[in-house]
Amino acid sequence: MTWDAMDDHHPSARLRRLPSRMLAMIAMQADRLVSEGLAQMDARKWHYAALVALSESGPVSQAELSKRTGIYRSDLVSVINELAERGFVERAPDPADRRRNVITVTERGRGHLERLDKLITELQDDVLAPLTRPEREQLTDLLARVLEHHSRSRAS
Numbered sequence: 633m634t635w636d637a638m639d640d641h642h643p644s645a646r647l648r649r650l651p652s653r654m655l656a657m658i659a660m661q662a663d664r665l666v667s668e669g670l671a672q673m674d675a676r677k678w679h680y681a682a683l684v685a686l687s688e689s690g691p692v693s694q695a696e697l698s699k700r701t702g703i704y705r706s707d708l709v710s711v712i713n714e715l716a717e718r719g720f721v722e723r724a725p726d727p728a729d730r731r732r733n734v735i736t737v738t739e740r741g742r743g744h745l746e747r748l749d750k751l752i753t754e755l756q757d758d759v760l761a762p763l764t765r766p767e768r769e770q771l772t773d774l775l776a777r778v779l780e781h782h783s784r785s786r787a788s
Contacts, residue, residue, distance in 0.1 A: 722735070
């Protein structure tokens, strides 16, 4: 997609050189591509994030899963409900504190995550199509540094 197609008006050269503007526009395109791709598998970004977090950390409380995924607790309830309805996760009372629930990914959920991982890899390739493999790695490293910097700044 060209700059002309992304904006109603032709952006000035100054606007085309603003990294924050380019990041925002790329983020919109990437978000659209990923959301559309996941929708073809009847999934959403938060489904993927929850399954990845559970796969990496094992069973956790809903509060901990919210922290690990960045999904607001109120939104996470519907995500867990959707995943549980499909048999991808199980929700059970925490043996240490019956007031809390512990969420666990199921075997079916692991299989679904494997399929989503393949799709996400393809979608990342689509998003970064004009870049070589080394350029993709460099861009990812640079973006991680910027994100880490701003994450630290916010935490202070």
